[in-house]
Amino acid sequence: MKTLLTLNLADDKYLQINSVNDGKKLYFHDETTIKYLDNNREIILFKDSLHEGLESLKNMLLLSLNNELPVSEKVFLTGVGYEWNIYYHNLDVFSEEDPTELYSLWSVSPKIGSASWIYNRNSKIFFEISPQYLWDFIDSHANEEQITFEEFMASYTFDAQFSIDRKVCMEMVQTLKEMLETIEL
Secondary structure: OEEEEEEEEEOOEEEEEEEOOOOOOEEOOOEEEEEEEOOOOEEEEEEEEHHHHHHHHHHHHHHHHOOOOEOOHHHHHHOHHHHHHHHHHOOOOOOOOOOOHHHEEEEOOOOOEOEEEEEEEOOEEEEEEEOOOHHHOOOOOOOOOOOOHHHHHHOOOOOEEEEEOHHHHHHHHHHHHHHHHOEEO
16 A cells, blocks of 8 residues: 555644555545554544545535534533444434434444544534444454443543644645545546
8 A cells, every 4th residue: 555645633643545556646446545643553444445535534624614513512522433333333223313424534344443523512623533333343253252332332432532723624625625636537
């Protein structure tokens, strides 16, 4: 994988966009991985087509710049991912829409990464990364130690939650627009 772009989110917090492509010509469906990097972690947030990854990030940043992604104090304190894990775990019981759908940026298999969210709180823009309860997605194997959903939620904490400066968001949107214009079908 070749690093196509690294976006600075905040102090020592980055999104790294990698592709199997050599970067000379970018194509709509190039296999792409987007990782969150900080001082001591690397978390996979996205693994799909180049266009989808860049376009979804650009659109979420634009919505957040317009304060169109407000969350309540309760959701802010526990994290959007906390609410999403509850919703997803009880999916067969629920008939309503996902209350966190508006804030969802990316999600990958919990075997390889985490879910990510963008939202507004008190006119600030926040980026959140949250773990997902693995056993809602796969069956456990005999040699795998499975924890109950209740145990998972009792010790739940988001992987990251921090604000992104508005100027940084605007710069990222511009960078993403320019990169998207170079992508060929």
